[in-house]
Amino acid sequence: MQPKIQVKNVTKIFGDHPEQAFELLEQGLGRKEIQQRTGQTVGIHDVNFDVDQGEILVVMGLSGCGKSTLIRCLNRLIEPSGGQVLIDGEDILQLNQKDLLERRRRKFGMVFQNFALFPHRTILDNTAFGLEIRGTTQNERREKALEALELVGLDGWENAYPSQLSGGMQQRVGLARALAADPDILLMDEAFSALDPLIRRDMQNELLNLQARMKKTIVFITHDLDEALRLGDRIVLMKDGYVVQIGTPEEILSSPASRYVERFVEDVDKTQVLTAGAIMRDAPVLASPKDGPRIALRRMEQESFYCSFVVQRDGTLEGYIWADDAAEAIKRKEKTIEGLIQRDHQPVKPDEPISTLIQMLADTRIPVPVVDDQGRLVGTVVKSNVLAALADNQPDREEQEDDAAGGEGGGDEKAPAESAAP
Amino acid sequence: MSQDFPFVGKFPLSDYIDASLEWMTQAFSGVTRGISTVLGGGVEAVVAVLSFPPPWVVILLIAAFAWWIAGRRVGIGTAVGLLFLWNLQLWEATIETLTLVLFATAVAVAIALPLGILGGLSDGFKRLIMPILDLMQTMPAFVYLIPAIPFFGLGQVSAMFATVIFSMPPAIRLTILGIRQVPGELVEASDAFGANWWQKLFKVQLPLAVPTIMAGINQTIMLALSMVVIAAMIGAGGLGSEVWRAIQRLQPGDGFEAGIAIVILAMILDRVTQRIGQKRKQQ
Numbered sequence: 070m071q072p073k074i075q076v077k078n079v080t081k082i083f084g085d086h087p088e089q090a091f092e093l094l095e096q097g098l099g100r101k102e103i104q105q106r107t108g109q110t111v112g113i114h115d116v117n118f119d120v121d122q123g124e125i126l127v128v129m130g131l132s133g134c135g136k137s138t139l140i141r142c143l144n145r146l147i148e149p150s151g152g153q154v155l156i157d158g159e160d161i162l163q164l165n166q167k168d169l170l171e172r173r174r175r176k177f178g179m180v181f182q183n184f185a186l187f188p189h190r191t192i193l194d195n196t197a198f199g200l201e202i203r204g205t206t207q208n209e210r211r212e213k214a215l216e217a218l219e220l221v222g223l224d225g226w227e228n229a230y231p232s233q234l235s236g237g238m239q240q241r242v243g244l245a246r247a248l249a250a251d252p253d254i255l256l257m258d259e260a261f262s263a264l265d266p267l268i269r270r271d272m273q274n275e276l277l278n279l280q281a282r283m284k285k286t287i288v289f290i291t292h293d294l295d296e297a298l299r300l301g302d303r304i305v306l307m308k309d310g311y312v313v314q315i316g317t318p319e320e321i322l323s324s325p326a327s328r329y330v331e332r333f334v335e336d337v338d339k340t341q342v343l344t345a346g347a348i349m350r351d352a353p354v355l356a357s358p359k360d361g362p363r364i365a366l367r368r369m370e371q372e373s374f375y376c377s378f379v380v381q382r383d384g385t386l387e388g389y390i391w392a393d394d395a396a397e398a399i400k401r402k403e404k405t406i407e408g409l410i411q412r413d414h415q416p417v418k419p420d421e422p423i424s425t426l427i428q429m430l431a432d433t434r435i436p437v438p439v440v441d442d443q444g445r446l447v448g449t450v451v452k453s454n455v456l457a458a459l460a461d462n463q464p465d466r467e468e469q470e471d472d473a474a475g476g477e478g479g480g481d482e483k484a485p486a487e488s489a490a491p
Numbered sequence: 492m493s494q495d496f497p498f499v500g501k502f503p504l505s506d507y508i509d510a511s512l513e514w515m516t517q518a519f520s521g522v523t524r525g526i527s528t529v530l531g532g533g534v535e536a537v538v539a540v541l542s543f544p545p546p547w548v549v550i551l552l553i554a555a556f557a558w559w560i561a562g563r564r565v566g567i568g569t570a571v572g573l574l575f576l577w578n579l580q581l582w583e584a585t586i587e588t589l590t591l592v593l594f595a596t597a598v599a600v601a602i603a604l605p606l607g608i609l610g611g612l613s614d615g616f617k618r619l620i621m622p623i624l625d626l627m628q629t630m631p632a633f634v635y636l637i638p639a640i641p642f643f644g645l646g647q648v649s650a651m652f653a654t655v656i657f658s659m660p661p662a663i664r665l666t667i668l669g670i671r672q673v674p675g676e677l678v679e680a681s682d683a684f685g686a687n688w689w690q691k692l693f694k695v696q697l698p699l700a701v702p703t704i705m706a707g708i709n710q711t712i713m714l715a716l717s718m719v720v721i722a723a724m725i726g727a728g729g730l731g732s733e734v735w736r737a738i739q740r741l742q743p744g745d746g747f748e749a750g751i752a753i754v755i756l757a758m759i760l761d762r763v764t765q766r767i768g769q770k771r772k773q774q
Contacts, residue, residue, distance in 0.1 A: 146682055174685035185680040189698045199684040201694070250684070 071158055072119035073254065073286040074143065079116045079152035081138050084109035087150045100309050112138040113310045116152070123284040127301030129291055135310040136290045140256050143288065144177045145169060156254070174203045178247030182259035184239045186231040192218065192242055193227035199250035217249035218242075220279065237268040244276075248283075257289045261296065273299055294333060298322070298342045306330055318342055339459055345426055346419025348458040349439045349448030352378050358387055358407045362398035365390060365406050376435050379410050384445035388412040389435055416440040419447065423455055430455065516641045527648045530598075534590055534647050541586045546577045549586075557759065561766035568762075572755040581730065581752045588719055588729035589756065591647060595654040595715045600708055603659050607666020607704070608692065617667060624660040632657050632718055636725050650719060650727030658714035665707025669700030709764040716757050730756070 082090045090109035093102070100111045113135035120126045128136045141147035143154055145161060154161045156176060164172065178199065186195050194201075197214035205213070218224055221241040231239055240260065247255055261269045273296060280287065291297050297304050298318040306314045306321065314326035322342060325331040354377035356365040369377050369392045377395075379387040388410040398409055415429060416438045429437050436449035495501075516523070541549055550573040558566025576585050610617040635653035643649040673696050681695045697704075723731025730753050737746030 144683060146679060170685040170687055172685075173683060177683065177685075179680070179683040181676060181680060183676060185674075185676040187677060187680075187695060187699075198681070198694075202681070202684050202686045202690055246684075256683075 070122065073122045073124075073157065074120040074288070075153070075155040075158075076116055076118050076139075076143070077153040077155070079139070079142055079149050079154060080114050081112035081135075081142060081147060082109050082150045083112055091151070111310050112147075113142070113307075116307075116312050118305050118312065118315055120286055120288060122286055124302045125280060125287040125289060125300055126303050126305060127289045127291060127297040128305045128307060129294060129297040129301075130307035130313075131292055133309075134307040136292075136307050137258060138310075139307070140258050140288060140290050143254075143256060144173055144179070174199065174250065176253050177256060178250060178252040178254070179256040180240070180243045180247050180258065180260040182262055184231070184236075184243045184263070186239055186242055186246075188231055190230075191227065192223065192229050192231065192234070195231065195242055196227075196245045196249050198246055199252075203250060213251075214245070214249050217245040220248060221245045221275070236264055237272065240264060240272060241275075244279075248279075253286055255285050255287045257287060259290050259292070262291065262293065269296070276300065294337055295341065298337065306333070319347060340424035340427060341422050343423050343458050344419060345417050345421040345423065345437070345439045345450055346448075348423060348454045349419070349450050350454055352436070352438070352446060352449045354378070355380055355446075356390065356406060357382065358410065359405055362395040362403055362406050362409070366392060366395040366399065369395070378436075378438060378446060378449065379406065380446050386414075386416060386438055386440050386444060386446040389414055389438075414438055416444075416446075417450075418442075423450075423458065426450055426455060512638050512641065519642075523642045527643045530594065530651060531646065531648045534594055534651075537590045537594075538587055541590065542583065546582045547574075550574060550577065553759075557763050561763050565759075565762045565766070569759050572759060576752050576755060579748050579752065581733065581749065584728070584730045584733050584749070585752060585756060588716070588731065588753070591651060591654070591719050591727060591729060592712060592715045592756075592760070595651045595658060595719070596708070596712050598651065599655045599659040599711050599715065600662055602655070603662035603707070603711070604666055604704070607663045607707075608670060608697075610663065610667040611670025611696070611700070612692075620663065624663060627656060628660045632721055633724075636722065640725055645726040647727055649725050650722030653722055653725075654715050654718040657718045658711045661710035661714065662704070662707040665710070666700065666704050669703030669707075670696050672703060673699045705764065705767055709761065712760050712764055713757060716753065716760065720753060 080091070080094075084090065084107070086107060086109060089107040090103050090111060093106065094111065094114055098106075103109060103111055116135075116139060118126070128139060130136045138147055142149045143156075143161070145154075149162060152162070156172065161169070161172065187198065190198070193211065193214050196217055197205075197210040200210040200213060215224070215227060218227060221244050223238060223241050223245065226234065226238070231242065234242065240263075243260070261272045264272060276287075277300065289297075289300055291300075298321075301318055303315060303317055304321055305312055308329055314321060314330050316324075316326075319342075321330065322334050322337065322339065325334055353372045353374045354368050356368065356377045356379050358379055358381070365377055369375065375392045376389050377392070378389045381387055390406050390409045390411065394409045395406060398406065403409075414435060415433070417426065417429070417440075419439055419441065421439075426437055430450070430452050436451045438446055439448045439450060441447050550570060553573060554566050554570035557569040573585070576582060606620060610620050632653070635656050636649070639649035639652045643652055677695055677699065678691065681691045686694065719727055719729065720731035720734060723729065723735040726732075730749050733749035734746055734753075737743070737749060
């Protein structure tokens with residue numbers, strides 16, 4: 070399937086003589102040096118990535134890394150100096166002004182950091198702005214804008230003005246405005262950064278909920294790694310105008326491509342990001358309800374484990390039994406373990422963050438069973454799995470020192486010149 | 492004793508200006524005569540309409556309008572002020588002055604808005620127009636009266652010509668400012684949704700600039716009023732000519748009566764137009 074957005078070798082140089090900067094970039098000079106020598110500022114350099122239909126791609130980096138420039142290159146609010154931006158296979162950069170406006174009206178919705186609502190328009194008219202620009206009739210406009218407002222939970226506010234709303238509500242309007250015209254692509258520029266942490270968390274959840282229903286293609290810019298890990302199907306990490314790493318949140322956490330990325334992810338609260346599915350192991354012992362207590366006990370003894378999960382033939386989790394109970398049942402000469410099965414276990418889904426698991430493991434003596442949507446046991450988590458996961462991924466001490474000596478380490482991404490200097 | 496500049500004679504600036512003004516007078520005589528007819532006729536017609544009903548009817552209408560725009564206090568103040576002017580036997584002169592001011596303002600705004608919008612959107616045009624605005628505002632207002640007469644002859648249209656030139660700059664300046672004050676992120680937002688030049692201007696930039704533009708129009712009205720008084724020297728009539736007559740005959744009492752009338756008119760115009768701007772802002 071063709072990716073929804075393809076970004077190919079996109080470069081933006083701010084200044085009157087980009088060609089001078091291009092030459093120096095070819096020679097591998099860094100941003101700072103080019104700025105000093107030519108007065109040209111390299112916004113972004115040679116950025117490449119694809120975004121698939123229905124994916125949330127998060128572009129993440131510190132301020133000044135070029136991420137805001139990058140997102141504006143996608144709809145040409147900033148004119149790239151070179152490269153290609155293909156939307157559904159069509160190069161946006163080749164379009165004339167009229168076609169460009171048409172694409173912006175049909176394909177893009179944008180949400181801004183400081184909301185950028187129009188203070189002189191009601192919430193309804195703000196929401197309907199894109200439709201109005203497109204020339205939709207008044208009735209249809211109203212209908213779609215009201216729909217969009219309902220989607221973000223702001224029905225009843227359509228006649229208010231932006232100044233009457235709280236920050237969180239204003240950004241809901243921003244989101245509704247972007248959704249009302251039903252674009253394929255949402256560009257979200259630090260959309261939640263101006264909100265306080267609790268509201269931000271709400272909005273993130275809301276966005277994920279909406280996305281589950283709408284399946285838009287979303288490019289989301291943020292400087293907040295936690296937000297990136299929470300929202301992103303994949304993350305593009307940027308530094309000084311370059312892409313440093315592209316990968317799923319787990320890939321970025323578990324194998325950072327360079328010391329820069331490592332430093333970034335060091336402080337991440339891994340309990341929020343790693344999931345049960347990522348750290349679970351196969352169940353140590355399994356039994357079937359028809360097994361005799363003797364067999365079940367022997368398996369437990371072989372694995373030196375004090376309990377065993379009981380599953381049906383199709384893998385459905387039934388419960389668990391204690392080794393002590395099995396021993397008692399042998400004395401009572403029972404035929405099967407059916408009567409011993411305990412059912413007070415609390416199964417979790419593979420996408421449960423391990424922060425939840427830590428709490429559960431503190432309260433229970435058995436491993437936490439992980440089941441799929443059909444209730445089949447796919448693995449279990451014990452305390453040591455969690456500890457191992459949290460202790461893991463620490464950067465290798467030796468490797469770190471190597472990097473420090475040899476400038477920016479890690480394969481094929483280019484080393485910014487200023488940090489390579491002795 | 493003054494000493495002449497060495498080696499070269501006086502640069503004939505005034506001759507050049509006279510020559511070019513004379514040329515313009517002749518070359519555009521058709522245009523100026525047309526403007527003269529239309530505007531002169533317009534002013535006369537409005538004055539006639541306002542003078543036809545008994546003064547209290549007009550006063551009541553104006554006061555009601557002021558009340559509606561600016562609230563009870565301004566409404567009552569307007570009624571009291573205008574009744575006082577009627578009592579001073581200055582009603583005819585007040586109507587003439589008011590009409591002239593409103594006509595001049597309308598013409599000034601009609602010219603100022605497009606220029607201001609251009610200056611707001613284009614840096615080049617702003618650089619071009621700014622020194623011209625400085626010149627228009629610092630030139631002594633009397634100087635505009637001199638070429639007005641060959642263009643339009645003695646009378647109200649000449650007065651209006653000088654008034655328009657003198658009062659236009661604040662409307663242009665504040666329109667430029669208003670357009671430039673619109674937050675960049677709002678302009679960017681309208682770009683992002685695919686708005687074209689006109690949509691951006693009429694749906695975002697102009698509406699957001701309205702309070703600032705109204706402040707400019709308010710200034711224009713005030714300047715127009717002050718100029719209309721000066722323009723009595725070339726036959727503008729109205730309250731200005733009452734002042735002018737009092738000066739020539741050394742009658743301080745009559746002069747103050749007319750002067751106070753101008754102040755009352757200024758206050759009414761100021762309060763009402765200020766409120767129009769503020770009303771928009773509150774939304």
